[in-house]
Every structure is written in C-alpha cells, then in structure tokens.
Amino acid sequence: MNKLKKFIPWIIPVLLIIFWQLSAVVGILDTKVIPSPLQVIQQGIKLTKNGTLPKNIAVSLYRATLGFLLGGSIGFVLGMANALSTLSRNLLDSTIQMIRNIPHLALLPLFIVWFGIGEPAKVYLVALGVMFPIYINTYNGIKNVSPDLIEMGQLYQLSRSKMFKKIIFPGALPSILVGVRYALGVMWTTLIVAETVNAKSGLGYMATDAQNFANTKTLILVVVMYAILGKLSDSIAKFLEEELLSWQVGEVKA
C-alpha cells in the first residue's frame, strides 16, 4: 500500500502526457503548432548529444544559484533586522512592499540601464526575485516565535546571542524554510526573464530564441526542463526541511 501511495503524485502528469501523445497520434493536435511528447523527447536527445542542452542547463543553474544565494542572504538579513528592530521596520518595510509587487518584466529596462547587459544584471534580477519570499517568511517566522518561549529564555537570563541561537532562530526556521521553497520557484521564473537580454546561453535564452523562430519542439523541451528542475530543487529543499526540523517531530511525540 505504501509503495502504491508513492505513485499517486505522478498519476496526473503521466496521464496528461499519455493524453497529449494520443491526441497527436490521432490527429486532434496539429504537431506543427504543438509537437508531441515523443518529438520533444527526440529533440531533447538531439540537443543533449550536441551538448546544447547540458551547457545551457549548467549556465542557468550557475546564474540561478548565485542569484539565490545573494538574494536569499539579503532577504534573510532584512527580514531579521525588520523583525527585531522597529526603527528598521518603519524605515524599510513599506519600500520593500512597494518594490515587491513590480513585475520583473517591467523592471528589465531599468536593470539594463543600471547594471548593463552582462552577467551581473541577470544575477541581480534573480536575487531581487528571490529576496522577497525569504524576507517575508523570515520576518513572519521571527514575529511568530512563541512569546512563552521568549519569556522562558528571559527567565533563564539567556544572553542576546544565546537567545537568538537557541530560541528565535530555531523558532523561525520552519517559516524560513517555507520561504526557501517558495523562493526556489521564483528563482526559475525570474531567470527566464533575465536571460532574454544579451544572453548566448541559458535555458531562458533557449526559450526566447526558440520562440522567436517558432521552434516549438525546443520551446516545449525548455518548458519541461523548467518543470523538472523546479521539482528537483523543491525536493532538495523539502529534504532539507525534514532534516533540519526533525527535532520538531520528536518534540510532538514526546
């Protein structure tokens, strides 16, 4: 039964692909407009053999990771600062909330003007996208640490750094990790926008280039790659969550 349960999440994707392939075979789907899954897989094999796909995945992964680390750190620090200091919150929070809602596509011209057309502009755009979910979840995580625990810490006369290490940070961690998972998704969607400007490599470049020349096989292939990479990064984050928060489960059981 347990083994069967493992397959449940895959039922919908697999059924969708079967339906997609069948409609192409039967002829409901015009493969000139949208290719069949088999054609997409063939294109994937072709582009893997000539090295295009692995190269572009590697480049995108590099930009994504760098942007994630940069934006994640900034979001984390800002979230902490604003949760712990009223002055900082009054000063920064409204500004952050305003910037948060600007679509990345609208920011692209500004990023070209500010940071040019090289690698930094792409990494910064990803960093900006990633920053907000981490910021909000860090902030909320710290704000929602149980006041009882903080009071207990005060009773024990914990030092500020000990208080943070033993009570505030662990208390906020579940929320921060939710932010991380969400940010990983944002990371990929922002990257596709960032890679439309002066990129000669990367999945976003592949997608725009394919779109520009109506190369739907490559376009769908890139979409599938995004889906796979998105799922993969989420799985890693989920595992991290399980590992880091295993003490929580223990606590409940006790």
Add this chain to the structure above:
Amino acid sequence: MKKKNTFKKIIYSLLALAWVATAVAGFLVLRSESNQGSSSTDSKNLTVVNFGYQRGDEADIIRMNGQFAKDAKKLGYKIKWTLFQDGTSLLTALTSNHIQFGRTGNTPPVVSQASGTNVVYVGATTSKSESSMILVPEDSEISSIADLKGKTVAYGFGTSSTYFLIKALQSADLTLNDITETNLGQSAAATAFQTGKVDAWVTWDPYSAAAEIQNNAKVLTTAKGYSGDYNFFLSTKKWASKHSDLIDLLNKDGKIAMKWANNNHSTLIKTFVKELGLDEDVAELQVSRRTYGMASLSDSTIINEQQDIADVLYDNDMIDTKINVKDAIINE
C-alpha cells in the same frame, strides 16, 4: 527505518553535490565564452566596442564575414558582438551606453528619438520591402487590401509592420480604425495565424517564408510601394562624434560583407538553418528573395521615409513628440 533515512541522505547529498558541480560547470562555460577571442595579449590596449545584433540581420552578416572586426583592430578597436532578441531592448542598452553600435529596423530609432534619447543613425541598408508582407490564409476570401475592412489583422505594435500597414490601408482609403488590430509578437502571431484566429498577418522573413511554406499562406502584398523598410545602424550622438573612423569603416566593410552574403547564399542558408533553427526550404526562400546592401544616409529617399514614419506615428498618437529625423543623422 534508520537505514532508509541514511540512504535518502546519501541520495539527496549526491543531488545537491551534482547541483553545485553543474553550477560550477556553468560558470566555467560563461568564463570561456566571455574570453573568446580576447586571449591574445595585444587586445589589452584596444578600445572595446560593443556591437548589438539580432540573429540573421545585417550586423550578424558583418559579424560572420569578419572583415569589419579585423580592420577595426588596426584602428585600435576590439569589436564585441552582443546578441539581442528585439530592437527595443537593444536600443535601451544603446541609449544607456552599454553598447556603442546596434542594428534595428526602421521604427525603433524613430520611437527612441521621439522619447528624447541621443540615438543617431550611422548607417543604412538597402530596402527590404520584398521581404515584408501581409499574409492571408490559403483559403481566404481576402484578395485586395480593401477587403481587409472589418477584418482582424495581427502585427507587432511599434515594429516596422505598423507603418507598412498604415500605408497599405491608406492606399485603399482605409485607416487602422477600419480593421481590428491585434498586437501579437512573432511566435504568438504565427500560432494565431496557423489556427485561423486572425484573418491577416503583417510580418517579415523568416516568419513569412515559414508561413508560406508550412501553411501555404498567400501573400496579399509585399511592402513594395508602401514602405522601403530600411534597416539602420545606430549609435549615440556623443560616441559617434568621437569615432567617425570606425563609422566610416563600418560603412565600407559593411558593403564587403553584404556582397559576400549575396555571393554566398549556400553558406548563409546553412548558417540560418543551424543558428536560427529554420527549415532548409524556409531559409532558402528567405535568402533567395533578399538582396543585401548598404545604402547612404545622404540618400533623401531613406531620410524622407524615416521622417514620414515619424509623422505618421505622431498623427496616429503612437509617439507624442513631433521630431525632425535629420537631427539624428551623423554627417558622413
């Protein structure tokens, strides 16, 4: 239970490790890409010139030909080619001084000048009016421009199709108000056209060649007689005034590259098939009906057309300033 957890731990650690390794590989790819061609020691004291191009355009041909970059080196410049996906972002990069040269169609420089930028024309190409066209589906009952009345027409707002369409409609005493305009990018328009969601599509090669070959689209008219549809090499006022030697060279070597392109159709077709991912017959049709060439900016036909584009866009409320195109011409 314990054992299973360790197994999971190993799997995920390996995954994370693979992630990092791939990212590092990506970094190395990027580093080698940016170092390409600049390994020679003498390139250190050369002035770097960033040249923006779009796939398959005249700048791309100058890049493939190689003569310009070679001669530029003798003048003390290192040409760095940067790829753009559309004219608008190319112009943003140009007017904010991140690139020094770029190639676009006829409309982006007009729009840019109207918004008060310091863009200047430094070169022009010969007409490509026979590579731009209005397409209708194979079985369409539309047989003249007048038939477009009340129909849905797809085109990219702010692209060279805008002026072409307005002029064509004008010839049949129609305006944009007489049709249903649909603003679609090239790939979205191609899909909409294929699936019969629009009645006509104003586009250019290779999209038109692809629609003709793959969907048996009919050519209602080419731009000939409505729009010369010239392409332009652009720079910024300040930069261009200081580097007239390189501009002269661009115009001189541009001619060599265009001649090379006209004489080497098979190389061009092969490159387009490989780099643009076009089908061979599409690339063949595209190349066969196009003659590449450089034109002079002192040619009044070209300047008058640019001025007319500016006036037409102004009259249609697409730009909000009246401009004098001559203000943006660098005298050769």
